[in-house]
Amino acid sequence: MSSIQTGGTVKVALLMIFIVLSQSFYAQTTDNLSGYKSDKKFTEQLAETVKSLGLDSTFNVGEDGTEQISLAVIDITGAEPTLAGFHMDNFIYPASVYKMYVAAAVLARISHGDFSLYDYLIAKEPNIVDRGREIKTDPRPLLKEGDTVTVNYLLDLMITRSDNSAANCLIDKATRPFINNLLHQYGWYGSEVTRKYLRRKFEDPGYDTIRGTETCAFHAADFLYRIYTNNLVNPWVSQQMMTLLGRQLDKSKIAQGLPATAMFYHKTGWFAYWTNDVGIVDDGQLKYVIACFLPLEESLAKPKMKMLAEKIYAIINERHKLK
Numbered sequence: 001m002s003s004i005q006t007g008g009t010v011k012v013a014l015l016m017i018f019i020v021l022s023q024s025f026y027a028q029t030t031d032n033l034s035g036y037k038s039d040k041k042f043t044e045q046l047a048e049t050v051k052s053l054g055l056d057s058t059f060n061v062g063e064d065g066t067e068q069i070s071l072a073v074i075d076i077t078g079a080e081p082t083l084a085g086f087h088m089d090n091f092i093y094p095a096s097v098y099k100m101y102v103a104a105a106v107l108a109r110i111s112h113g114d115f116s117l118y119d120y121l122i123a124k125e126p127n128i129v130d131r132g133r134e135i136k137t138d139p140r141p142l143l144k145e146g147d148t149v150t151v152n153y154l155l156d157l158m159i160t161r162s163d164n165s166a167a168n169c170l171i172d173k174a175t176r177p178f179i180n181n182l183l184h185q186y187g188w189y190g191s192e193v194t195r196k197y198l199r200r201k202f203e204d205p206g207y208d209t210i211r212g213t214e215t216c217a218f219h220a221a222d223f224l225y226r227i228y229t230n231n232l233v234n235p236w237v238s239q240q241m242m243t244l245l246g247r248q249l250d251k252s253k254i255a256q257g258l259p260a261t262a263m264f265y266h267k268t269g270w271f272a273y274w275t276n277d278v279g280i281v282d283d284g285q286l287k288y289v290i291a292c293f294l295p296l297e298e299s300l301a302k303p304k305m306k307m308l309a310e311k312i313y314a315i316i317n318e319r320h321k322l323k
Contacts, residue, residue: 036074036083042319043084046073049311050086053304059295061273067092067295072217073312074225074289077320081225088221091190091214092293095269096162097276098213100223101193103155103244105179106170107237110151115173117152126202127168134162135249143169159244159267164197171196176207182233186222191215220278220291227265228280228289245279252302253277254292257309262286275301281313285322288312 050056050071061067072088074081110117123143130142140157143149143165151173158166171179171193180192193213200208226232227241245265248255254277255264266279275298278291290312294301 036081039082039084042075042082042315045315046071046084046312047086049308049315052311053307055294055304055308056086059273061295064093064273067273069295070217070291070293072221072289072291073316074221075316075319076225076228076287076289077285077316077322083221085217085221088217088291090293091216092295093212093271093274094215094220094293095271095274095276096164096167096197097220097267097269097278097293098191098193098215099158099162099167099269100220100241100245100267100278101183101191101215102167102170102174102179103159104223104232104237104241105174105182106151106155107240108182108233109174109178111234111237115151117155118150120148121151121154121169121173123147123149123165123169126198127172127196128165129168129198130163130165135160138249155244156247160247160249162250162268168196168198183219186226188215188219188223191219215293217278217291217293220293221289224265224278224280224289224291228287242280248279253305254279254290254309256302257306258313259283262313270298270301273297275305277305283313286313286317286320288316 050069055069058066058068068087068090070087070090070092072085074083109115123145125145128143128145133142138161154166154170157163158170176193183191191214194210195207195213196203223232227238230238232238232241242265245267246263248266248268250268253268253275258264258281262281262283264279264281266277269276273295275296276293281288281290292305292308294304296304
């Protein structure tokens with residue numbers, strides 16, 4: 001085994017120890033609520049909404065058994081952020097949503113001076129995995145072996161079109177130990193980025209046997225709230241993240257249930273039994289963070305997400321009697 005492989009194996013072993021230790025944090029995810037206040041009525045309204053849509057069930061997710069929704073909402077319209085959730089500590093497969101964690105780590109490294117937005121990167125196998133564009137209307141070509149592109153281009157491709165090849169390249173650029181150290185700094189244990197978007201046999205040594213990536217709605221919502229308040233790493237990283245999330249091309253999930261006047265800074269994800277959307281809603285005076293992870297196939301999840309978005313918007317609007 002080469003020294004490079006040995007070093008990589010050691011890093012993976014240390015990451016796996018972090019993950020094992022993090023299990024003890026799972027039940028404590030929201031013990032430190034980052035200054036959020038709670039509201040009994042808000043929580044009850046959210047629970048009633050989830051139940052009215054039949055989303056309080058335990059869903060079959062094939063070989064992975066059963067799964068439940070993970071939902072968190074932070075109302076940031078008033079003077080104090082108010083948190084409500086339904087199974088918001090439930091760890092679930094995030095699909096492409098965890099690309100926002102990768103983007104934050106890349107931007108953090110740029111902010112630290114490790115490299116630049118405009119440094120070039122050569123796309124290489126086995127990272128090139130996409131065989132079709134996730135957003136059919138996006139004219140940008142698929143990445144191919146040997147393409148030379150900037151980090152900035154890859155960031156935009158990864159977030160706005162949810163490009164898996166771009167994500168794989170940027171996971172290598174940021175490195176998984178750095179990404180996960182960043183997550184741990186904010187207490188988001190259990191949300192480690194463990195996998196790239198490729199088959200296990202093509203993974204780096206050690207990552208071919210590691211558990212799949214998971215996150216929970218509370219971690220995603222807290223991440224987004226830090227972006228909104230310019231407190232994710234620093235204002236530059238936070239504002240770069242807002243810009244990327246604001247250019248999201250997938251409007252088929254929560255976005256379809258929001259008024260045309262609302263700006264939605266978000267990241268979606270979908271795969272097999274999982275359909276997810278997390279973001280910051282800004283409709284003038286009315287503002288909130290929503291993180292929704294549904295263990296449902298897209299065809300079933302989309303109409304539910306539309307109704308859920310409409311109902312949550314109405315709840316927050318009524319809380320402040322704005323419109």
